[in-house]
Amino acid sequence: MIDIHTHVLPFVDDGSESLSQSLEMVKTACEQGVTDMFLTPHRRHEYNTTPEETIEVFNNFKKEVEKLDLPINLYLGNEIFYKIDTVDKLLNSHRLTMNNSKYVLIEFSTIYPIDVEEAVYKILRAGFIPIIAHVERYRYFTAENYFEVKKMGALLQVNADSIVGKEKRRRQKTIDFLFKQQLVDFVASDYHANRPNLLKEAYRVIEKRFGEEAAQVVFNLKAKEIIKG
Numbered sequence: 454m455i456d457i458h459t460h461v462l463p464f465v466d467d468g469s470e471s472l473s474q475s476l477e478m479v480k481t482a483c484e485q486g487v488t489d490m491f492l493t494p495h496r497r498h499e500y501n502t503t504p505e506e507t508i509e510v511f512n513n514f515k516k517e518v519e520k521l522d523l524p525i526n527l528y529l530g531n532e533i534f535y536k537i538d539t540v541d542k543l544l545n546s547h548r549l550t551m552n553n554s555k556y557v558l559i560e561f562s563t564i565y566p567i568d569v570e571e572a573v574y575k576i577l578r579a580g581f582i583p584i585i586a587h588v589e590r591y592r593y594f595t596a597e598n599y600f601e602v603k604k605m606g607a608l609l610q611v612n613a614d615s616i617v618g619k620e621k622r623r624r625q626k627t628i629d630f631l632f633k634q635q636l637v638d639f640v641a642s643d644y645h646a647n648r649p650n651l652l653k654e655a656y657r658v659i660e661k662r663f664g665e666e667a668a669q670v671v672f673n674l675k676a677k678e679i680i681k682g
């Protein structure tokens with residue numbers, strides 16, 4: 454499996470406080486069956502590590518992971534909190550794209566409704582492909598919003614813990630809708646040290662409900678495109 458949304462990189466956000474904690478998280482991901490993992494630290498006002506600093510932490514972390522000789526590849530990105538200046542920041546390389554590609558992992562406010570179609574339009578016009586993080590969480594999104602942003606060219610990611618974890622009950626209806634309408638591009642863990650990694654369990658649920666082929670698409674195949682760039 455390919456996990457495109459994690460907070461495993463130490464020191465840079467609320468994901469992990471220490472190197473040892475992060476190394477444990479990588480081991481757990483391997484046990485879940487993850488072969489490729491994107492480290493996507495938050496980029497929002499309270500977590501403002503620069504791309505250069507983040508790349509340095511990433512390179513050091515990668516060396517530590519290599520010492521463990523685990524069957525996993527690591528890639529860097531950011532989970533970018535969308536604001537009015539996000540496109541400018543992307544164009545000026547002040548935000549990290551996914552493995553240096555045109556793909557960008559974007560989160561929106563879950564509290565204050567934003568014009569998601571306008572945001573997607575601006576990102577696409579600037580030459581980037583938005584992946585909307587945990588798309589099931591934005592309660593102000595309408596069914597039309599989902600269809601429209603997909604049609605425009607955005608990609609949609611849902612969290613494993615909305616399929617099987619503590620979020621399940623609250624998100625069930627939206628998750629069912631998204632899968633039945635075939636709107637989901639990726640399932641990812643959004644792994645933080647203080648939350649369990651539920652990727653494998655989520656895979657089993659999706660496989661059982663929608664078949665192996667559908668599960669392979671959202672847990673593996675579509676993410677390969679990001680790695681390829």
Ligand SMILES: [Fe+2]
Pocket residue numbers: 458459460532586643
């Ligand atoms: Fe996240």
